[in-house]
Amino acid sequence: MKNILLLFIVLASLSASAQKEELPSMDETDTGAMIKASFLYNFAKLVDWPEEYKKGNFVISVMGGENLYREMVKKYNTKQIGSQQIEIRKLSKTLNISECHLLYVGAECIDLLPEITEKYRHLPILIVTDDEGALDDGAIINMVPVESEWMYELNVEKASDRKLFIGSMLRSMAIRTQQGK
Amino acid sequence: MNYKLHIAWLFCLIPMLLSAQVNEKVEEAYLLYSKKEHHAAAEILDEVVASESGSNNEVAWHIRGFVYKDLYVEAQDSAEANRYRDEAVKSFKSSADLDVEGRITDQNHKALNYLAITFYLDASDIIDRHDPQTIDSAEETFFRYVDILRILEPDSVVQEKIVDFYLAMSTAHRKIYESDRENNENHWNRSNEYFLKVLEIDPESFRANYSLAVSHYNKETYNLRKLAVQEDFQDIFAIQSMSMASIRTALPFMMKANEIDPERIEAVRGLKIIYFNMNKEEKSEEYNKIEKDLKAGDK
Numbered sequence: 001m002k003n004i005l006l007l008f009i010v011l012a013s014l015s016a017s018a019q020k021e022e023l024p025s026m027d028e029t030d031t032g033a034m035i036k037a038s039f040l041y042n043f044a045k046l047v048d049w050p051e052e053y054k055k056g057n058f059v060i061s062v063m064g065g066e067n068l069y070r071e072m073v074k075k076y077n078t079k080q081i082g083s084q085q086i087e088i089r090k091l092s093k094t095l096n097i098s099e100c101h102l103l104y105v106g107a108e109c110i111d112l113l114p115e116i117t118e119k120y121r122h123l124p125i126l127i128v129t130d131d132e133g134a135l136d137d138g139a140i141i142n143m144v145p146v147e148s149e150w151m152y153e154l155n156v157e158k159a160s161d162r163k164l165f166i167g168s169m170l171r172s173m174a175i176r177t178q179q180g181k
Numbered sequence: 182m183n184y185k186l187h188i189a190w191l192f193c194l195i196p197m198l199l200s201a202q203v204n205e206k207v208e209e210a211y212l213l214y215s216k217k218e219h220h221a222a223a224e225i226l227d228e229v230v231a232s233e234s235g236s237n238n239e240v241a242w243h244i245r246g247f248v249y250k251d252l253y254v255e256a257q258d259s260a261e262a263n264r265y266r267d268e269a270v271k272s273f274k275s276s277a278d279l280d281v282e283g284r285i286t287d288q289n290h291k292a293l294n295y296l297a298i299t300f301y302l303d304a305s306d307i308i309d310r311h312d313p314q315t316i317d318s319a320e321e322t323f324f325r326y327v328d329i330l331r332i333l334e335p336d337s338v339v340q341e342k343i344v345d346f347y348l349a350m351s352t353a354h355r356k357i358y359e360s361d362r363e364n365n366e367n368h369w370n371r372s373n374e375y376f377l378k379v380l381e382i383d384p385e386s387f388r389a390n391y392s393l394a395v396s397h398y399n400k401e402t403y404n405l406r407k408l409a410v411q412e413d414f415q416d417i418f419a420i421q422s423m424s425m426a427s428i429r430t431a432l433p434f435m436m437k438a439n440e441i442d443p444e445r446i447e448a449v450r451g452l453k454i455i456y457f458n459m460n461k462e463e464k465s466e467e468y469n470k471i472e473k474d475l476k477a478g479d480k
Contacts, residue, residue, distance in 0.1 A: 023388065023447055024355065024395045027402040031424065031458045034405050038417050041410065079410055145460035149418075149425050173414045 033067035035150045036130065036143055037075060040068075043128060043141055043152075044081045044102055048165040050124055053101060058084035061098070063091040064106025065130075095119060102126045105139070113137045124163045135178050140164065144175070151175040203235045207244060214248050219255065222248045223268075230275075239279035246272030246292055253299075270296050270329065277332065293329050300326035304346070308353045313365060316353055344379050348388060351375035355396065362403060369400060387441045391448055394435035398455060401427035431455055446475045 040060065058081040062069040072088045079086050081101075089100065093109045095116060103125050105113050110131045117127060117138025129139040130150075140162070141154045153176035159166050171177060206229050213222040226245040229235035249269035256262040270293065277289040304323035307315055323346050330339050354372035358365045373396055379389040401424040408420055432455050439448040453468035 024352075024392055024399070026395050026447075026451055026454055027399045028454055029402050029406065031402055031405050031428075032460060034408065035417065035421055038408050038410075038412060042414055042417065046414075075410060147425075148429075148459040148461070149421050150460075169414065173418070 030067040030071075032150065033065070033071045036065075036068050037071035039143055039150065039152060040072065040102065040104060040128060041076050041079070041086075043126060043170065044086075046167040046170040047126055047159070048167065049101060050163045053124055054082065054084065056084065057087040058082075058102075059087045059089060059098075059100040060102045060104070061089045061091050061100040062104045062106070063093060063097075063112075064109040065104060068104065068106065097125070099123075100125060102128060104128045105134075107131050110134065110137075113139065121161070126159070126162075126164055146175060153178065155179070203229050203232065203238065203241060206235075207241055210248070211244060214244070214251075217251075219248055219252045223252060230272075237279060239276045239285060242272045242276035242279065243285055243289060246270075246276060246289075250292060250296065253296075266296060266299065270325075274329075274332070290333055294333055297326050297329035297333070300329070305349075308349050311353055311356050311360070313357050313368065316350075316357065319350065319353075340382055344382055344386065347375045347379045347382075348386075351379070351389075351392065355392075369396065372396060385441050387438050387445065387448075390434045390441065391438040391445075391451065394431040394438060394451055394455075397427045397431035397434070398451075401425075402458075425459070428455060428458060432459075444475065446472060449475060 044058065044060065060072060060076075062072060069088065069090050076086050077088050089098070091097065093112065095112060097103060097116065097120060101124070103116070105116065105127065107130065110129060113127075113129065113131075113134060114137045121138075126141065127139050128141045128143065130143040131139075132144065134142040135153060135155045135158075138158065139155070140159045141152050143150055143152045145151075152174055154166065154170070154174045155178045156166055156171065157179045206225050210222040210225040210229070213219075213225070223245070226241065226248055229241045230238075230245055235241045246269050249265050249272055253262055253265035253269055256265055273289050273293045273296070277286065277293070280286055280289065300322055304319045304326060307319035307322065310316075327339060327343060330342060351372045354368040354375065358368035358372060362369075373393060376389045376393045376396070379386050380393075383389070404420060404427075405424050408417065412420070432452075435448055435451045435455055438445070439452055442448065449468050449472045453465050453472055456462075456465035456468065
């Protein structure tokens with residue numbers, strides 16, 4: 001009888017522990033930031049910059065978009081574009097942009113976009129955003145969610161104004177290609 | 182009543198309950214049993230229950246059950262243990278079936294319960310080992326426990342135990358998968374299968390709904406994390422589509438979990454994260470506010 005009682009106690013405690021077992025924890029990674037980071041890297045690969053910009057580091061500046069910045073640093077900081085070493089720079093919300101090849105302007109800084117594009121209109125900076133209507137404010141590539149998936153639209157004419165050549169692959173995969181404003 | 186005292190009591194009843202033909206043999210077996218000569222006692226009782234007059238006698242089966250139960254206890258960890266336990270279960274079940282007047286129902290049930298628990302503990306041990314090679318054997322062992330439990334408990338209790346078992350199996354498979362995601366991918370599927378089995382029995386299980394949502398969601402964030410640097414656009418779009426399909430699969434389970442228990446912060450937080458990663462910022466913010474309110478209410 002003692003054995004049976006003991007087993008009952010064991011059984012009860014096992015059952016209780018099974019029910020109290022912790023729920024699985026959710027991976028809280030910002031998947032959008034992961035996808036957008038891989039987009040930025042591919043944009044960099046598929047756009048051609050003027051010869052004089054093919055020396056030194058390939059600078060990607062990230063204004064806003066903390067999670068995106070982290071993803072870029074984690075995954076692409078040691079990679080190359082052609083023979084250029086990628087350098088990721090984090091920018092605070094500012095109009096003073098140091099020299100870079102690609103500038104990402106996050107939603108929290110998007111109000112500065114018209115001024116930034118105007119101020120640096122002659123420089124071959126690939127300006128990338130993820131805000132509705134940003135192409136009209138000077139972005140060259142704008143990442144947009146379509147049915148919850150990230151796609152992109154681009155403005156070939158504005159790229160050309162900045163002496164940036166957008167490869168055919170990048171054009172063909174865009175959901176929308178805008179000419180001028 | 183101590184079961185040995187019970188056996189002694191039965192011994193006094195043997196002349197009344199058994200026919201003269203088997204009486205002598207059962208007495209002999211009992212004496213051997215009391216001297217702990219279990220094998221010899223079992224041999225005689227095997228003969229008794231195989232005979233025409235003994236096969237329908239609940240007392241002969243009952244005593245045989247105790248003999249085999251003790252053999253099982255002695256032989257634990259040996260190859261013979263399971264056979265002894267099976268014989269003990271068969272004996273007590275036969276005794277219970279034949280005992281139409283219910284004279285020894287209580288003792289049969291107690292003995293069966295003891296044996297049932299040994300199956301349960303064996304199944305628990307297998308689950309706790311998280312060994313991909315042996316984990317599946319837990320199910321067969323557990324359902325031996327259930328077979329006995331069905332005699333002893335109402336259906337609702339049995340179903341409750343089955344749900345607990347499926348949840349435990351699901352967690353074990355998940356842990357096996359998480360220990361080596363590349364090589365144990367099939368355990369991710371098995372884990373989900375067990376959660377779905379829980380939902381077949383209890384669609385209102387918070388834990389199964391929530392865990393299924395997390396399982397699908399985490400799987401795809403893991404796949405996205407593996408996005409190789411060299412991946413080109415076509416691949417990125419394909420991986421993104423697959424990922425989003427899984428997140429969409431996760432959503433209704435998380436919504437159901439939230440509906441079952443709107444106060445559980447885990448599901449509210451889960452919805453916040455899922456909507457955020459589906460680029461539905463307004464919905465995500467809505468759940469963010471609910472999460473904050475729930476947290477504030479806890480203080």
